[in-house]
Structures are given as structure tokens and as C-alpha cells.
Amino acid sequence: MKPGNLHPAQPQATAPKNKSRMDWPDIAKGISILGVVLLHVALAIPGGQDTLLSQLNSLLDPLRMPLFFMVSGFFAVKVLNQSFGELFQTRLWFYIVPYVIWTPINLYFHRLEGTIFTGREPGTLDWYATSFFLSTNMYWFLYYLTMFNLFLWATRKLPGWAIATLVASLWLLMPAFGEVELLRKTIIYLPIFLIGVYFRPLIIRFAEAATKPKTIVISVALYVAGLALGVISKTMQNAQNHGATILWLMKLRDDFAHVLGGELNGFEMDHLPGTIIRIISLPAGIMLCVWLARIGPVGALLKFLGRHTLPIYIGHALGLSLIFGFCIRWNFMEIDNNAESMWHHTPIWMGIAFACAMLGGYLIHMLSRVPVFGWSLVPPKLPFLSEKPAPQVEQQLNAPTTSQGVR
Template sequence: MPAVTVSRQRVDWADSAKGLSIIGVCLMHVVTGVDGGTLTAWGHFSTLLDPLRMPLFFLVSGLFSHRVITRDLTDLWYRRLWFLLVPYLIYTPVQAAIRLDFMEELTASNLIKAIIVGDPGLWFLYTLMLYNIAAVLLRHQPPWLALLISTVPLFVGCMSGAVMEQGYRQAMMYAPIFFAGLHYRQVIFTVAAKASHVKVVVSAFVVFALWELIYRGLEFYYFQGWDEKIAGETSILALVRTFTAVPLGIIIAVWISHTPVLSTFVNFVGRNTLPIYVSHHAALTFTNTVIVPWMAEQTPGMAEALASPHVSILLGLATCVVSGAVFYFVGKTPILKWTLFPPALPRRRTHSASMVKIQG
């Protein structure tokens, strides 16, 4: 019985971590899409979540990808890549088309390029596929070496200027924390198990706070503008930030998982991140460009209220809830659910396996 309890606690806090992450992602997209949104209390809260949302996502993804390193690329394709590739290929063209149209760069060639190289809209799925492939290729290396190698693409990007591109920067930034989750599971579970220990909590908070002071101080006083040098320097600082923030993120996730009511909501969200992830960005664009102008036109008295950043943010958050709910039910609907959760591919049985079955 104790073993079962520990296992459940681990899943619970991991769900809390994913829930906190996707809520943070939605909040970021909402406040940055509203004039003056980043200056509100919502915007300040979103800023606090900056060092946590994506690192926690990738940490948990690595944490529960440990079986990947026991497989070859063929097995990886059938067991994991296929299930990531299908929703990516179905929903990325939509998201990429919206982004390119907004930038007035929507052409067939640009759309195809966005899908092939990983559009910023659904980059998490694309990047996760890359990480899983890298994990299999490095599976025979010692954990410390695999983790070290995972930092190489980011450093190469810093030296070459490739981190100027958002897609490259995002894709390479979180590989180390994924590999940390993949290879150092026991360390992570130990931190989670000690989330109520005062020394551990204080230490995690101090590390988080000190690096945030350094990071934000340099960001405010030192980095001015944007060029290859600044992009490279901020990338390295952000990499350190990922590891200084994650311990506190784990502790917060554990606390959430033990908080009645809050845990029920956050964990449910954490278990259903994909429907929210693929839908909310496009839904926000539709709300801001179609629904809000229509509401203002139909009811002129609402125009002033809709211009308030607080009202716009609440409307944006409601949009995320609605789109997530709609796609949650899409994921439960026959045939349509395959766009999110495709059925497993049939695997060819090897000749030896067939012979064993015949002889049996």
C-alpha cells in the first residue's frame, strides 16, 4: 500500500505541474494580446510564471519518457512519435496560417516551411519529437554526458546567431531540462518528497529569487535592443534560469496537488493539456479579431468596457476555457478524437514472432 500511495502522489504533482504550465501559457498569450495587459496584476502574475511554465512542461515530459531510452527508433515511432506527429500536422497549418496572415506573409511556401521547421504556434509538439529522437540516439551514453550534449545546440546557436530566430531558441532552450527529467528522475522525486521540509523550501526559494534578481536586473539595466550578442547572452542566462526555477516549481506543484478544490481543477487541466494547447491560441485570435469587434458594433455601449484591459483579459481567459472545453469533447467524439489522439498504427509482426505463435 505505501508504494501505491507514493506512485499516486508522484502522478498528482506532475499533473499539477502540467496544469500550472498550461494555465501560465494561456495567461501569457492573453495578457500579451491585450493593449496594456502586461501592466495589469494579471500581467505581473504572468511575469512571475515566466521561468516556470515551459521548464515544468518539459521536465515532466522528460520525467515520464524514461522508457524511451529502452527503445530503438522504430519502436519510438510506433509508441510515441506517431501520437505527437498527427495533432502537430493537423493543427499546425491552422495556427501557422493565422500567424502568417497577421504578418502579411501567408503563402503556400511559407506555410510549408512553417510546418517543416516547427512553427512557433505549436512548437512544443515539434520540439518534443526532436527531444525524444535525441534521447534514443543518446541512450547508450552516461546520463551526465547525455545531459551535457543536450546543451550543445543552444551554445552553437549562441555562437552562430541562430538564437535570434524564435523557433530555434525555443527548441534548443529546454532540451537540458527535458534530459534532466529523463535521466535524473530520483533527484526530482526526492525534491517532490521533501516539498514540506522547511530547509528545502527556503533553499529553493532563495535560489529562485537570487537568480531572478540577477536575470531581471541584467535584462532591465544591461540588455538594450536586440542583436546576436544579446540573444546569445540572454539565452545562456535563461538556461541557468530554467534550472534555478524548477526546484521551486516542483514544490509549488506538490503544494497544489495537496490543496483541496484547487488540486481538482488544476490536475484536471494538467491531464488534458493537449486540447487546450492546440486550440486556445487560434481561439484567442478569433475572439480578438472577430467576436470583440462584432460585440462593440452590436452594442455601442459595450465598446468602452471592451477597451478595458481587465475586461479584455477576462474575456480572453473565458475564451481559453471555452476552447479547451470544446476540444476536450472533440477528444471524446468518435473519429474527431483521432485529430488529438490517433489510434495506434498496426505493426508488422516479425517472421520469428509469427513462427512462435504457430508453434504455440
């Protein structure tokens, strides 16, 4: 399928030749949620980002959230043929309810932890409202899934070139609104979500060929090219002395931004190569997931995590705050990597924090099984649409996650 011939009504799911290879979407979600938890654990522990495990996890930066959004788009093809009522019933309702209920809870306890133990000012009503409505919080993935599905539905009858133009035109807003996280994340992840939707048949065929030498070489080459582009981008940002060509490009950038009523700094410009890096890294991510599906215990574990991403997504943040933060971190944690006792070493505390995060996910999973309380994660069908079959909530919701600090 060529992008130029793309039409929103065309994507159709094709039956995979080998069912086991279609385990890869669950494995993709499992890798992503595991990487997200490890990232937040590393941010919670002093020196955590310098550990070997964290450094290995950083290699997933181009894949962590892109895999989530691509798989979410992969399962959003039905939106193209739905009415708005069907869209709301089968998707938006199941994103909005957990976000509305759990985001204020997480914001409150996260802020309260800082207030009690570090003396940070309590959160104001304005801070809570801004964090909630602009989604600068731990559960931002649910917020963006809602927006992206609405965009997909609203543009479903447009030709491919028009959709691509709309997405690309968001860059015209960057000079004036580049500091808005909502715009930045949309610019990076909306194209990836749409790739999952409109290139689903191509993705399926690619996954079926993921064990062939040619596919492996292409995937690895694209991933390495993405890493190289990232290094070049960072080098250009941090260079002290710019040559004539770089200075000319910087002036061109500034003139362009001025015409659009703002300015673009190096961090904001980095979103362009960042988006390219994430897109060209997707083949390697798919290939990795297909290969992991062949490794029995590892594949089974990642599939299990991938099928329970919603409770892990919601619960790991609360586990880090309520279990680790309130009960352990500020009462017992002491980091001294030169100490003889291993209980003062960063890797040990990384393990403790990770266990607390996963315990939070398990407790939220158990809560989802409690009548009425479980509706906060998987709400009941809407009464006025109750005659329709129950949506596959696990498939719809368990594509998400993560949080502040996720790149």
C-alpha cells in the same frame, strides 16, 4: 545521484511513499497551461500585459515551459529501453499527427484574421513552410517533444558526460545561427527535458521532501537567486555606460563569436543566464505543485487542467482566433480604461478573451470524442504494431504546450 556518475540506462521510477504527492506532475502541467493561456490572452488585448493578473503570471516565466519539459522528460524514461519502432508507436506518432494536422489550420486562420481585419498580406507558401518546418508557430511544443525524444533515444547508450558535452556544444552554433528559433529553444529546453529523464529518482525524492523546512528554504533561495540573475542580466544589456570589466567581457564574447564564424548580441547571450535561471527555478516549481496538491479545490482544478492540456493547448489558440478574433474582437472590442462603462476596460476584455480561449479548448476536447475526427488529436494505434498494448496517450500527450511569444 551525481551527474558525473550518470549513465543513460540507470534511471528507474520509484514508487512514491505518498500517492497524493505524485499529483504534482499533473498540477505542474495545469499551472503551465493556465499560464500559457493567460500569456496569449494578454498578448491579444491592448494593454493586457500591464494588468495585475498578467504581471503575476510573468512571475511564472522561469517555470511555465520548463515545468512542461521537465514533466515530459519525467515520463520519458521508458524511451531508454525502447527500440525505434516502439518509440515511434508509443510517443512520436502521438506528437506528429496533431502537429501535422492542426498547425496548418491554426496558421491559416491566424493569418486570415490579420489579412481581413488589419490588411496584412496573405501568407505565402514559403511562409507556411517555414513556420511549419522550423516550428515558429503556436504548436511548437509538439515539435520539440518529437526532437527531444529522438535525441534521448539516439544518445541513450552514451555516458552522462558525453550527453552533457553534446548539449553544451550546441552553444558553438549560436554565433552563426543565433537568429534561428529552433536552435535557441533547443539550447534552453533540451537540458531541462534531460533533467526530467535522468534525475527522475532525485526529483521524486525531492517532491517527497517538499514540505520540509530545509527544502522550502533551498527552493525559495534558488528561485530568488534566479530572479536576481535575471535582473543583473537585463541591467547589463541595457546599461548605457559599461565599465572596464564589462567592456573586456564584451570583447571576449565578440572574439569568441568571430572565431566561430558569426556574432552574438545581447539577446542571444541572454539565453545562457536564461537557461540557468530556468534550471535553478525548478525546485521551487516542484515545491509549489506539491503544496497546491494539498489545497483541495485548487489542486483538483489544476489536476483537471493538467490532464487535459492537449485539447486546451490545441483549442485555446483557435478559440482566440476563430471565436474571439473573428466574432468579437474586431466587431465589439473598444479599450478605454478611462471610460465609465466597464465594458471598455482592459481587465473585462481579458476575461472575455480567456473565456473564448477555454471554450476553444472545450470544443476541441469534444471533437476528440467524435469517431474518426478525434484521431486528429489522439490517432489510432499503427496497424503493424497493433499487437502491442495501447499507450497511455493522456500521460504522453498531456505534458505539452504553447506558442509564439512564450518565453
